[in-house]
Amino acid sequence: MSLNEHLQEEIFERKRAEKKLVATKTYVESILANSLDLIITIKKDGNIVYTNRHLDYETGYKREDVQGKYIMELIPEHLKEFMLKKLKDLNEGISGIYETQIIKADGTPMDCLISQAPVEGFDEFIIAIKNITERKKMETELLKAQKLESVGILAGGIAHDFNNLLTAIFGNISLAKMYMMEREVYNHLVEIEKASLRAKNMTQQLLTFSKGGAQVKKITSLDELIRDSANFALRGSKVNCDIFISPELWHAEVDEGQISQVINNLIINAQQAMPDGGTIQVQADNVTLGSDNVLALKAGDYIKISVKDHGIGISEENIQKIFDPYFTTKPDGSGFGLSTAYSIVKGHDGHIKVESKPDIGTTLYIYIAASPKRFQLKQKDPAFIKGRGNILVMDDEEMVRFVTGKMLYQLGYEVEFVKNGDEAIKVYKQSKKTGKSFDAVIMDLTVPGGMGGKETINKLLKFDPGIKAVVASGYSNDPVMADYKKYGFSGVVCKPFTLSELGQILHKLFESKAD
Structure with missing residues (x-):
């Protein structure tokens, strides 16, 4: 091969290599340009060399505005020390993936997931930046939701316990009003009852906040x-x-x-x-x-x-x-x-x-x-309705059993008490054998550490399909309270209840039984 031919061959190979280099560059630039992430390259000193077209879309900066700029100018003050350490890692050949923030053109922070690595054969580093602002918002909202759920559970428990206390207060006020002849003292009892009613409304709001279940709807003024x-x-x-x-x-x-x-x-x-x-x-x-x-x-x-x-x-x-x-x-x-x-x-x-x-x-x-x-x-102060019959009261709270018993005695009923579902089933079955059966059962829906009303009524219905049972609970938003008949109950009463409310519920229960 002559010298001239050899030179022509070298020129041809060089042009082919240059063309291949241009094609490779175009190929790489096309990948970078169409990447869903923001891609930048920086020098060892931290100055920005290249950015793809996602810079404007993600941050609002123009490419010419940031090229040659020190990357730390885009970092929030409280994260600069952290990012300087990451730049040092790059200069030591250490790659990595981490979360940080950059400041957008409008001054607002953008949460980022960054992947960084040295570019082999060049004194530059490549940094891929994924915008995770929405993801971080979702994580924050999920955390808030979890906190609210925890608070809601706590609120529901507090409301339930508070309603048990209010049941004792309402009941005793109702009983005291019956025996109070002095008008001024009677009026004070009425004011206490009104204040207790406001407390009842507050516990209802706690129950609503706790997302306690189905709505308990009724005709309302x-x-x-x-x-x-x-x-x-x-x-x-x-x-x-x-x-x-x-x-x-x-x-x-x-x-x-x-x-x-x-x-x-x-x-x-x-x-x-x-x-x-x-x-x-x-x-x-x-x-x-x-x-x-x-x-x-x-x-x-x-x-x-x-x-x-x-x-x-x-x-x-x-x-x-x-x-x-x-x-x-x-x-x-x-x-x-x-x-x-x-x-x-x-x-x-x-x-x-x-x-x-x-x-x-x-x-x-x-x-x-x-x-x-x-x-x-709605009647403002309905009179209590007396009746006759034998009532079984199931409640784990002694003070609730005591005041409910006093109210039932005052209404003309005989009463026996049990603490939980197991005792209720045992006493109810024994009453059938002795011939002194119960005309109705009032059951607390929730018994901590024991059988509550929902499970108890299922077992009692198998023994006595004609049982008349009233479900009572401080969880007035519970689905059982909203649709009590579906669960086998004949009546419902929300704690706290007054003497007149209890009398009306039992009167309605026995009235339907007579029909």
Whole structure:
């Protein structure tokens, strides 16, 4: 081969190598450009050499803005020492994967998962950055949910124990009122009873928070519920409340505790929007919606409740988020109040919406379906109904057994007591053999460390299908309490109960038995 031919061959090989190098470069750049992660390369001193096109999308920076910049300028102050150590690791040939943050162009932090490694044959390092901000938010929200679940379980347990205490208080007040002839002392007992009733409502809110199960719905006067809830929420506050209730406001079939919590949460939200004081306007009206209503509710009659404040208002940016769990603009807020209200209203097949203007105020609207039984008024102080019969009371709390027994004696019944399901089954079977059987059994739903009402009634029904049993519990949100007949019970009573409530329940039980 001549020298000329040899040179031509070398030139050809060099051009082919250059073409291959360009193709390889294009291939690598195509991979980097289309990577779902942000890819950068840096020199040993930490200055940025290259970034792929995801830089703008992920961080808002332009490529020309960061090329040649010291990478530590993108790192939050509290993480710089950590990242300097990672840069030192790279210079020592140590690869690694870790989590950190970078500062975006708008100044906000971005959570990142970083994979770093030296580039073989070059004095540069490659860093792959995956945006994990959403994942970190989900992890935080999951942690919050787990904490809330733990608090909810604790709240349910506290409410149950507190309702047992209130049962003793209510019962003894009911009995004391019967023997009190002096009017002034009697009035003091009435005030104690009212205070105990407010405590009962508070435990109901604890049970609602604990997500204790199915709703316990009944026909309710929303007029009274709205006034009580609003006044209770603002007690001790410098915010006033004007309440406008439509005459003959329709009744609704609702879970009183849950709807009370909704009103309470909306009032507190309005109060917090007016830190310098002011007036909240609460209004309730009867409305009828057609099938073409924009609320996507079924056509029919509804009660429309509005809670209006004259506070700071809600920005357009945030108004779509106020019902999201954990969303809050308050430094000490949990972001739980309005999301709970939204969940409860939706659970009642209702609707909740918001209207707001910054610096003018906010109005929250609730729509609750009206009940056709709208005019069944509730007696304020029903008289207790006496009766006759033999009652077995099952409850693990001695004070509850004692006061329930006293109340039943006063109502004209004979009573025996047991602590748990095993004792109840044994005593009930013995009573059948001796011929002095029980006319009814009142059973506590939950017996810590023993057989509760749900399991006990299943066993007693096999022995006596005609048994009349009333389930009692401080867990008023339990599914058994909401649908007691499904579980074999003939009646239900929520702790705490009064003398008149107990008398009415037993009267109704024996009335149905006679039928």
